[in-house]
Amino acid sequence: MALDRSILQRVLLTVGLGLAAACATASASFRWPDGAVLSYVIETSIETAVAERVKTTRERQRFRMSLMGSVVSGVRRVRIAFDDVDIADALLVKTVISRTSSCRSAAPSP
Amino acid sequence: MSVGGAEPMIEELRAGVVRTAQHPLQKRLESATLRIGEPFTGDVLLSEILGPLMTPTRTPESATRLAVTYTGRKRVNGGVAAELLMSYTLAPNTSYRFVVRESKVQIEVSSISGESRDYLDPDRYYRILGYDVITTGGVGVGKRWTAKQVTVTTLDRAASRGI
Numbered sequence: 032m033a034l035d036r037s038i039l040q041r042v043l044l045t046v047g048l049g050l051a052a053a054c055a056t057a058s059a060s061f062r063w064p065d066g067a068v069l070s071y072v073i074e075t076s077i078e079t080a081v082a083e084r085v086k087t088t089r090e091r092q093r094f095r096m097s098l099m100g101s102v103v104s105g106v107r108r109v110r111i112a113f114d115d116v117d118i119a120d121a122l123l124v125k126t127v128i129s130r131t132s133s134c135r136s137a138a139p140s141p
Numbered sequence: 142m143s144v145g146g147a148e149p150m151i152e153e154l155r156a157g158v159v160r161t162a163q164h165p166l167q168k169r170l171e172s173a174t175l176r177i178g179e180p181f182t183g184d185v186l187l188s189e190i191l192g193p194l195m196t197p198t199r200t201p202e203s204a205t206r207l208a209v210t211y212t213g214r215k216r217v218n219g220g221v222a223a224e225l226l227m228s229y230t231l232a233p234n235t236s237y238r239f240v241v242r243e244s245k246v247q248i249e250v251s252s253i254s255g256e257s258r259d260y261l262d263p264d265r266y267y268r269i270l271g272y273d274v275i276t277t278g279g280v281g282v283g284k285r286w287t288a289k290q291v292t293v294t295t296l297d298r299a300a301s302r303g304i
Contacts, residue, residue, distance in 0.1 A: 034281045038246055039288040042239050045157075045194050046253055047275045047290065061267040067303030069267055069296070076291045082284040094294070098303075 036086060039079045063107050069096045161190045166207070175211035175225075182208045187237065187253075195237040195250065203232035205253070214263055218296075222260035222269050230254045236279065248281030267304060269296050 061069065071094040078087045092114050099108040099120065110120050161167060166183040173181050184204035188197050207229045215224045236251040257273040271294040278287040298304075 034246070034248065034284055034286060035244070038239075038241050038244070038248065038281070039277075039286055040290075041241065042248070042250060042277055043275055043288050043290045045191055045239070046250075046277055047255070047273065047292075061265055064303045068301055069304065070300035071268070072295045072297050074293045074295075077288065078290075079286065079288045081281075081286045093297075093300075095300075 034081050036079045036081070039081075040077055043077065063098045063109065065098065067098045071095070157190050157194070164190060170209065175209065177211055177213045180208045180210040182206060187231075191237075193240070195239050198236045198238050198249065199234075203235040205229055205231055205235075215260065217260045217270055220269065221263060223263040225259040225261065227257045227259065228255065239279075246282065248286070249279040250277055251280070252276070252278040262304070265304065267296070268294065270294065 061067075073090075073092045073094050075090045075092070076087065077090070078085060080086075093112075095110075095112045095115075097110045097112070099110050101107055108120055110117055112118060164185065166185050169183060170181060175181055184206050186197075186202050187195060187205055188202055208227065210226045212224045212226060214221050216222075217224075231251075231253040236249050239248050239250050241247075253276070255273070255275040257271060259268060260270040261268055271292070273292040273294070274289070275292075276287070276289045278285070280286070
């Protein structure tokens with residue numbers, strides 16, 4: 032059974048997303064005005080080494096958060112997309128992500 | 142980082158984000174007053190936010206310390222931004238088991254560290270620019286492995302609206 036590099040990338044994704052979110056102060060704290068869209072370019076370099084065999088990959092992706100309107104007073108629905116594929120809706124209450132729901136199951140291939 | 146090809150994992154990550162958002166440390170951070178040069182610190186059990194993808198190999202689980210430091214306002218990309226430095230390191234002698242369900246692979250993650258520099262609009266708090274570095278390591282399928290990810294996140298003003 033091989034130690035696939037995609038598995039190591041998955042570890043990075045899991046740790047990075049979890050711990051970055053634990054310190055999240057940025058977009059979730061944004062005071063969303065009507066029609067607001069935050070669009071980001073994400074450039075990633077990943078170096079993996081398995082038993083001294085080193086491989087480096089680079090990726091460039093786009094991350095977008097769009098205000099989809101208010102659900103109830105004070106609660107905003109924000110759509111999250113990677114590379115123009117919607118992956119989730121987040122409900123933002125004040126500065127807290129209270130719940131996420133699946134928006135579209137389709138996702139880009141690795 | 143691609144997220145495709147593993148819908149159950151996306152669901153688990155999504156659940157992890159929700160758990161993180163609801164974590165007491167997150168609520169403390171939101172209400173904290175960050176003073177220049179004074180780190181905000183907190184301890185978190187990774188299994189609380191990354192489980193069941195990652196489970197501790199030893200009990201009781203050791204907490205991982207996170208620190209956020211506001212260093213003041215800096216000039217970045219032609220504007221002024223608030224600079225936040227964040228860091229975390231896995232406690233010594235701590236390791237986790239990472240499970241990939243579809244392949245039945247289990248690997249040990251015994252080192253985790255991360256640093257990031259976050260530049261926020263000082264008035265509206267959205268991210269203008271970010272640098273993130275995550276380093277992990279361990280043993281899997283009998284081989285030592287390390288992985289390092291460097292990410293640069295840049296606000297695309299031309300594609301953004303309402304900011």
